[in-house]
Amino acid sequence: MLLQGQRILITGGSRGIGRGAAIECAKHGADIAINASAPSDSVDSLVKEIETLGRKAVVSIGDVADPDSATAFIEAAVKGLGGVDHMVANAGICPFHSFLDMPVEVVKRTVDVNLMGTYYMCQAAANQMVRQGTGGSLIAISSISALVGGEMQSHYTPTKAGQHSLMQSVAIALGKYGIRANSILPGTIATDINKEDLADPAKREYMEGRIPLGRLGKPEDIGKVVVFLASDLAGYMTGAHVLVDGGAFVHLQ
Numbered sequence: 182m183l184l185q186g187q188r189i190l191i192t193g194g195s196r197g198i199g200r201g202a203a204i205e206c207a208k209h210g211a212d213i214a215i216n217a218s219a220p221s222d223s224v225d226s227l228v229k230e231i232e233t234l235g236r237k238a239v240v241s242i243g244d245v246a247d248p249d250s251a252t253a254f255i256e257a258a259v260k261g262l263g264g265v266d267h268m269v270a271n272a273g274i275c276p277f278h279s280f281l282d283m284p285v286e287v288v289k290r291t292v293d294v295n296l297m298g299t300y301y302m303c304q305a306a307a308n309q310m311v312r313q314g315t316g317g318s319l320i321a322i323s324s325i326s327a328l329v330g331g332e333m334q335s336h337y338t339p340t341k342a343g344q345h346s347l348m349q350s351v352a353i354a355l356g357k358y359g360i361r362a363n364s365i366l367p368g369t370i371a372t373d374i375n376k377e378d379l380a381d382p383a384k385r386e387y388m389e390g391r392i393p394l395g396r397l398g399k400p401e402d403i404g405k406v407v408v409f410l411a412s413d414l415a416g417y418m419t420g421a422h423v424l425v426d427g428g429a430f431v432h433l434q
């Protein structure tokens with residue numbers, strides 16, 4: 182048990198990588214607060230799964246692009262779990278679209294959810310951790326796309342680079358409070374975000390062919406690294422990024 186009694190908040194936690202992180206953290210003894218954009222069966226089933234693991238689960242409904250959702254999420258976690266030890270800024274969108282005709286509202290929404298949502302949530306969590314005076318950590322679910330481009334991702338990749346940069350700056354700002362800030366850079370993980378894109382057999386084959394470990398990632402592959410970064414095993418890591426991509430980034434030829 183690496184996270185016994187730790188209180189971990191996860192945005193967009195009901196599905197995909199967020200859900201995988203919630204379950205892996207609960208398996209390691211953490212209590213979990215989930216932010217979700219709307220009530221759903223998947224939120225309800227996740228709460229049951231966490232409780233079956235013997236841990237507490239709290240839900241806060243809100244759009245991460247709205248700064249008030251961050252305040253509400255922290256309040257719900259303090260009320261339901263007694264405080265905040267870690268924030269996993271995971272909620273994100275990637276509406277694939279070509280660059281030359283990118284609608285301005287798609288760019289703005291992607292920046293608001295992915296980057297601003299991370300900013301608001303991490304700032305609110307850090308303020309709570311400073312009030313508690315017991316340290317903690319922030320973990321942004323950035324992407325391999327912080328380091329490389331994508332033809333249909335000109336609106337998305339800058340938000341992932343932005344999350345990575347944000348963690349570097351807040352690592353400096355928060356070190357004096359014992360609060361660490363790191364980012365995880367997943368490669369291609371099979372979730373709803375890319376279901377449609379990877380439904381094209383040629384695209385899927387190309388993406389899989391780039392991965393030396395021979396398969397797309399699973400949410401738990403990322404959840405396990407969230408456990409590590411939140412735990413004392415990573416107690417001297419801050420301002421760092423961890424690429425979790427099955428080797429895709431280094432595979433030039």
Ligand SMILES: NC(=O)C1=CN([C@@H]2O[C@H](COP(=O)(O)OP(=O)(O)OC[C@H]3O[C@@H](n4cnc5c(N)ncnc54)[C@H](O)[C@@H]3O)[C@@H](O)[C@H]2O)C=CC1
Pocket residue numbers: 192193194195196197198199216217218243244245246271272273274275294295322323324325366367368369370371372373374375
């Ligand atoms: N799946 C992949 O290959 C990769 C995903 N990522 C990142 O991982 C994060 C999670 O994505 P996945 O689990 O893959 O996708 P997903 O679509 O399964 O999950 C995204 C979650 O974010 C939530 N969400 C979206 N907009 C929201 C909003 N405005 N407010 C609150 N919640 C919101 C969704 O409801 C959902 O629960 C994203 O930030 C994504 O950019 C990074 C690298 C690779």
Ligand SMILES: C[C@H](O)[C@@H]1OC(=O)[C@H](O)[C@@H]1O
Pocket residue numbers: 275323324325326331341367368369370374375378
């Ligand atoms: C949504 C993409 O399939 C996925 O997200 C990322 O951040 C990477 O670009 C992956 O390919």
